[in-house]
Amino acid sequence: xxxxxxxxxxxxxxxxxxxxxxxxxxxxxxxxxxxxxxxxxxxxxxxxxxxxxxxxxxxxxxxxxxxxxxxxxxxxxxxxxxxxxxxxxxxxxxxxx
Amino acid sequence: xxxxxxxxxxxxxxxxxxxxxxxxxxxxxxxxxxxxxxxxxxxxxxxxxxxxxxxxxxxxxxxxxxxxxxxxxxxxxxxxxxxxxxxxxxxxxxxxxxxxxxxxxxxxxxxxxxxxxxxxxxxxxxxxxxxxxxxxxxxxxxxxxxxxxxxxxxxxxxxxxxxxxxxxxxxxxxxxxxxxxxxxxxxxxxxxxxxxxxxxxxxxxxxxxxxxxxxxxxxxxxxxxxxxxxxxxxxxxxxxxxxxxxxxxxxxxxxxxxxxxxxxxxxxxxxxxxxxxxxxxxxxxxxxxxxxxxxxxxxxxxxxxxxxxxxxxxxxxxxxxxxxxxxxxxxxxxxxxxxxxxxxxxxxxxxxxxxxxxxxxxxxxxxxxxxxxxxxxxxxxxxxxxxxxxxxxxxxxxxxxxxxxxxxxxxxxxxxxxxxxxxxxxxxxxxxxxxxxxxxxxxxxxxxxxxxxxxxxxxxxxxxxxxxxxxxxxxxxxxxxxxxxxxxxxxxx
Numbered sequence: 001x002x003x004x005x006x007x008x009x010x011x012x013x014x015x016x017x018x019x020x021x022x023x024x025x026x027x028x029x030x031x032x033x034x035x036x037x038x039x040x041x042x043x044x045x046x047x048x049x050x051x052x053x054x055x056x057x058x059x060x061x062x063x064x065x066x067x068x069x070x071x072x073x074x075x076x077x078x079x080x081x082x083x084x085x086x087x088x089x090x091x092x093x094x095x096x097x
Numbered sequence: 098x099x100x101x102x103x104x105x106x107x108x109x110x111x112x113x114x115x116x117x118x119x120x121x122x123x124x125x126x127x128x129x130x131x132x133x134x135x136x137x138x139x140x141x142x143x144x145x146x147x148x149x150x151x152x153x154x155x156x157x158x159x160x161x162x163x164x165x166x167x168x169x170x171x172x173x174x175x176x177x178x179x180x181x182x183x184x185x186x187x188x189x190x191x192x193x194x195x196x197x198x199x200x201x202x203x204x205x206x207x208x209x210x211x212x213x214x215x216x217x218x219x220x221x222x223x224x225x226x227x228x229x230x231x232x233x234x235x236x237x238x239x240x241x242x243x244x245x246x247x248x249x250x251x252x253x254x255x256x257x258x259x260x261x262x263x264x265x266x267x268x269x270x271x272x273x274x275x276x277x278x279x280x281x282x283x284x285x286x287x288x289x290x291x292x293x294x295x296x297x298x299x300x301x302x303x304x305x306x307x308x309x310x311x312x313x314x315x316x317x318x319x320x321x322x323x324x325x326x327x328x329x330x331x332x333x334x335x336x337x338x339x340x341x342x343x344x345x346x347x348x349x350x351x352x353x354x355x356x357x358x359x360x361x362x363x364x365x366x367x368x369x370x371x372x373x374x375x376x377x378x379x380x381x382x383x384x385x386x387x388x389x390x391x392x393x394x395x396x397x398x399x400x401x402x403x404x405x406x407x408x409x410x411x412x413x414x415x416x417x418x419x420x421x422x423x424x425x426x427x428x429x430x431x432x433x434x435x436x437x438x439x440x441x442x443x444x445x446x447x448x449x450x451x452x453x454x455x456x457x458x459x460x461x462x463x464x465x466x467x468x469x470x471x472x473x474x475x476x477x478x479x480x481x482x483x484x485x486x487x488x489x490x491x492x493x494x495x496x497x498x499x500x501x502x503x504x505x506x507x508x509x510x511x512x513x514x515x516x517x518x519x520x521x522x523x524x525x526x527x528x529x530x531x532x533x534x535x536x537x538x539x540x541x542x543x544x545x546x547x548x549x550x551x552x553x554x555x556x557x558x559x560x561x562x563x564x565x566x567x568x569x570x571x572x573x574x575x576x577x578x579x580x581x582x583x584x585x586x587x588x589x590x
Contacts (some may be wrong), residue, residue, distance in 0.1 A: 018463045044407065084428075
C-alpha cells in the first residue's frame with residue numbers, strides 16, 4: 001500500500017480525533033508535512049516482518065504486583081489546587097452531554 | 098582556547114573534595130552558580146525557573162550538618178539542574194509548554210526525590226523542546242537556548258537547557274530525559290557526558306510522559322565519573338513505576354583500562370551524511386581504545402536505516418495517547434473563549450496550549466493508530482522495532498560495546514532546520530536505534546570541529562551502564578577533550 005495522499009478532509013478528521021481546533025492554514029500545512037513524513041516511512045512496507053512479533057517492552061519482564069490494599073492518595077484540596085475551575089468538591093466543566 | 102583558570106571547582110568530583118576539605122562551603126558553591134545564572138542566563142536561555150531561596154536554604158543546611166559532623170548524602174551541596182519535563186514539588190514545571198505554564202506539581206519525580214535524599218541542591222528547571230519533542234531546543238514555547246560554545250548555534254535537544262547549563266557552569270550536573278536521543282545529542286553538542294540508561298533503569302514516575310516505551314531520565318555532566326555519581330543516586334526499582342527494573346543501581350567504576358574490551362563499529366553509522374571531521378574524531382577515538390588494549394571490529398546493524406521511520410510512528414503514537422490528558426479540566430491552560438460544550442473546550446484549549454511541533458506529532462500519532470491504518474503503520478513499526486533490537490542482540494554476541502558518532506554533525510545554527518521537520522528528525526539517526534532497542538547508551542566528548550564539540554556514542558547491552566561508564570572514564574583518562582571549556586559567556590546587555 002503506497003502512502004495515502006492526505007486530503008484536507010482527512011487531516012481535518014485527524015484533528016477532530018486529536019481534539020485539536022486547527023484553522024485552514026494549519027490544516028493545509030499539516031497535510032503537506034504529514035505527506036512528506038508518510039512518504040518517508042513508506043519504506044517500512046519493504047521490510048520482511050514474517051513471523052516477527054511486535055516489541056512491547058525492551059526486556060522480558062513481569063511487572064511486580066502489590067497487595068490490593070488501600071493507601072493514602074492525593075488529598076482532594078491538593079488535587080483541586082491547580083484546577084482552572086472548581087467548587088472545592090469537584091472540577092467544574094462545561095456541558096458534557 | 099586560553100581561559101583564565103577559575104578556582105571554583107567545575108566538576109562534581111572536584112566540588113565534593115573542596116566541600117569535604119572545608120575549602121569551600123555549599124552556600125558559596127551554590128551562590129556562585131546562582132550569580133552566574135543571574136549574569137549569563139539572559140544570554141543563554143538555559144533556565145525556565147530558578148529557586149534561589151530553596152537552593153540556598155538546602156546548601157546552608159548541608160553546611161550546618163557537615164559542621165556538626167552529621168552524615169551527608171553522596172551529592173551533598175552539589176547544585177543540579179532539572180529539565181522542566183521532570184516534576185519538582187513546589188517549583189513550576191512546564192515541559193517547555195504553554196499548556197502547563199505556571200503549573201506547580203504537588204509531588205517530586207522519584208529521580209528528584211532521590212537527588213534530594215542524597216542532599217543535592219536543586220538549583221532550577223531547565224529549558225527544553227516542548228514536551229521533549231525536538232533536537233534543538235527551538236520548539237520551547239518560551240525561548241530558545243543557546244550553545245555556550247557558539248551563541249549562534251543550538252545546544253541540541255530536547256534537553257538543550259540542561260546541557261547549556263552544565264557547559265556554561267551554571268550547575269555542576271543536570272537531569273535530562275532521553276526518548277530518541279534527547280540527553281545524548283545535547284551532551285554531544287555541548288561537550289559533555291550524557292547517558293540514556295537501559296529502559297527501566299531509572300524510574301519514570303514524575304517524568305512527564307512523551308513516549309512511554311522509550312522515555313528515560315538520564316544525567317548530563319562534565320565527566321563519566323560525575324555522570325556515574327548521579328546515575329547511582331537516581332537509578333533503581335521504584336514501586337511507583339511498574340516498568341522499573343529490580344536491578345540495583347550501578348556502582349561507580351574507577352580507573353578501568355580499555356584492555357580486553359571488544360568494540361564494534363557498525364558500517365551503517367559511518368558514511369554519507371556524516372561530517373568528515375566527525376568521522377575522523379571517532380576513528381581517532383577508536384585508535385585510543387586500541388592503543389589501550391581494546392579490539393575494534395566491524396559489526397553490522399542492517400536495520401538501522403529504518404530506525405527513524407519506526408521511531409516517528411511509535412513515539413508519536415504513544416505521544417498522541419499521553420498528551421490526551423492535557424484537556425484543560427484539572428490543571429494547566431483552559432481556553433478563555435466561551436464554549437458550547439466540553440468537546441469544544443478540549444479542542445480550543447489544546448490548539449491554544451500546544452505548539453506547532455507538538456500538534457504535528459499528535460496528529461501523526463493519531464493517524465498511525467487510526468482505524469484502517471493501525472496494522473500498516475503502528476503494528477508494522479512495532480515488528481520492525483523487534484528486528485532492530487535483534488540486530489543489537491546479534492552484535493553483542495561478538496562485542497562488548499558498539500562505538501558510533503552521537504550525531505552526524507556538530508551543533509547546527511539556530512533556525513537552520515526549523516522549516517523542515519523531516520530534516521530535524523533525521524538529526525537523531527544515530528541515537529534513535531538504542532532507544533528503540535531499550536539498551537544503554539552514552540555520549541562522551543571526542544574532539545572538535547571548528548570549535549564545536551563532537552560526541553562519541555558508546556552503546557551496550559541492557560544493564561551494561563557500569564561497563565560503558567568504565568570505558569568512557571578510561572578514555573577520559575587518556576584524552577583531554579572533556580577538559581576543554583567554552584569561552585566565557587558574555588553577560589546580557
